[in-house]
Amino acid sequence: MSGFSCRSVSAKVLPVSCGMSCWEYLEEEACVASVGVGLWVAGNHFLTTDIPAAISHPVRLWVFNCIFQLLITWGMIFEKLRICSMPQFVRFVHDLPPLRKHPDVVVKDLRFGTIPVKLYQPKASTSGLRPGIVFFHGGGGILGSLKTHHGICCNLCKKSDAVVLAVGYRMMPKHKFPVIVTDCMVGTIHFLKSLNTYGVDPARVIVCGDSVGGAVATVLCQKFVDRSDLPKIRAQILIYSTLQSLDFQSPSYQQNKNIPLLSQNLIFYCWCGYLDISPSWRSAVLKGTHLPAEVWEKYRKWLGAENIPDKFKKRGYLPVSREPLNEAAYLETKIILDVMNSPLIADNEVVSRLPEACIVSCEYDVLRDDSLLYKKRLEDLGVRVTWHHMEDGFHGVLTTIDMSFFYFPCSSRILDAVAHFIKGL
Numbered sequence: 001m002s003g004f005s006c007r008s009v010s011a012k013v014l015p016v017s018c019g020m021s022c023w024e025y026l027e028e029e030a031c032v033a034s035v036g037v038g039l040w041v042a043g044n045h046f047l048t049t050d051i052p053a054a055i056s057h058p059v060r061l062w063v064f065n066c067i068f069q070l071l072i073t074w075g076m077i078f079e080k081l082r083i084c085s086m087p088q089f090v091r092f093v094h095d096l097p098p099l100r101k102h103p104d105v106v107v108k109d110l111r112f113g114t115i116p117v118k119l120y121q122p123k124a125s126t127s128g129l130r131p132g133i134v135f136f137h138g139g140g141g142i143l144g145s146l147k148t149h150h151g152i153c154c155n156l157c158k159k160s161d162a163v164v165l166a167v168g169y170r171m172m173p174k175h176k177f178p179v180i181v182t183d184c185m186v187g188t189i190h191f192l193k194s195l196n197t198y199g200v201d202p203a204r205v206i207v208c209g210d211s212v213g214g215a216v217a218t219v220l221c222q223k224f225v226d227r228s229d230l231p232k233i234r235a236q237i238l239i240y241s242t243l244q245s246l247d248f249q250s251p252s253y254q255q256n257k258n259i260p261l262l263s264q265n266l267i268f269y270c271w272c273g274y275l276d277i278s279p280s281w282r283s284a285v286l287k288g289t290h291l292p293a294e295v296w297e298k299y300r301k302w303l304g305a306e307n308i309p310d311k312f313k314k315r316g317y318l319p320v321s322r323e324p325l326n327e328a329a330y331l332e333t334k335i336i337l338d339v340m341n342s343p344l345i346a347d348n349e350v351v352s353r354l355p356e357a358c359i360v361s362c363e364y365d366v367l368r369d370d371s372l373l374y375k376k377r378l379e380d381l382g383v384r385v386t387w388h389h390m391e392d393g394f395h396g397v398l399t400t401i402d403m404s405f406f407y408f409p410c411s412s413r414i415l416d417a418v419a420h421f422i423k424g425l
Contacts, residue, residue: 104123105158116146119165129199136216178340210240225353235358248264251316277332
């Protein structure tokens with residue numbers, strides 16, 4: 001087979017009389033392709049994305065999400081061309097900006113075995129021990145990193161005067177369920193066994209996370225309930241967390257399926273990728289045919305829409321009638337019943353013994369109802385809950401805390417609420 005060369009391209013593809021070199025032609029084509037992709041993304045975004053009027057700075061969110069969708073689209077193109085996967089491309093781009101320095105915080109990059117972690121400590125000296133926060137970043141298992149959540153951890157460390165340990169974990173496409181949980185568990189156990197080294201009060205250790213990181217936080221609380229060899233977790237902080245993988249037709253899923261930054265399409269991509277489930281089952285999942293009637297009935301007492309206050313249904317909600325079971329879909333998706341994927345359905349005996357919680361929900365988030373349902377479960381079982389609901393919040397808003405043009409005030413309110421909770425422990 002003859003080798004590829006500019007000469008062969010220009011001889012076979014380019015008109016000799018055009019006066020262009022091969023590379024000039026390729027550069028022009030690349031520019032045309034970039035403009036075409038950009039216009040397609042902007043047009044599609046304009047037609048399919050909902051930007052609620054109640055969100056502060058709606059134009060800012062529109063532009064922010066446009067850039068986000070453009071990155072995903074180029075990632076999909078590179079994936080089709082077998083250059084790299086979409087998650088790898090987006091992670092590469094979102095990790096490019098340099099980290100902002102916070103003069104009041106000392107940051108160290110460490111490894112617990114093979115697990116990468118970042119340690120954040122207040123620069124000011126203290127005579128006593130500080131609270132310790134183990135933080136797990138969100139991103140659906142495809143996005144997010146220690147870098148994207150660096151600003152959150154710095155601000156959390158400074159505002160709560162606490163030692164923060166951010167735990168990194170392996171992600172898709174190479175690493176699927178249950179790698180996120182196991183990596184975070186290893187990192188957390190390392191930290192819990194070395195609290196003295198970092199000046200942390202063993203009676204005030206908190207686990208915290210946003211999105212899938214919040215799910216990890218509560219899963220680890222459930223896993224550590226019977227671990228007498230480790231310091232007890234004092235509290236769990238769950239910020240717009242994903243807490244169940246069974247029902248995708250709750251009021252918040254119906255109301256917010258096209259609202260940035262987490263659309264129904266993106267959450268299905270993450271769900272299928274992490275659990276290694278074929279995307280072809282999407283229709284069955286939306287119709288509820290992926291689970292037997294007895295399973296729906298068993299968990300209705302915890303997942304049913306009747307557990308959600310009526311005020312959260314005013315923007316629209318149509319109950320979905322469950323169709324007959326699709327046996328094949330059930331066999332391939334029943335992994336969702338594992339409590340590591342759906343901590344909301346853990347047994348009462350476990351949930352009733354969990355530490356107190358601080359739960360943050362956002363009105364314009366498909367995952368809003370996960371927070372509302374878990375709040376009710378905890379309270380019904382006597383677990384103390386501090387709840388903050390952001391009426392102008394959307395999924396992922398906390399990550400804008402250190403951004404300049406794309407900063408949203410809601411991010412500061414979330415961080416202030418969390419810091420106030422930690423100081424009160």
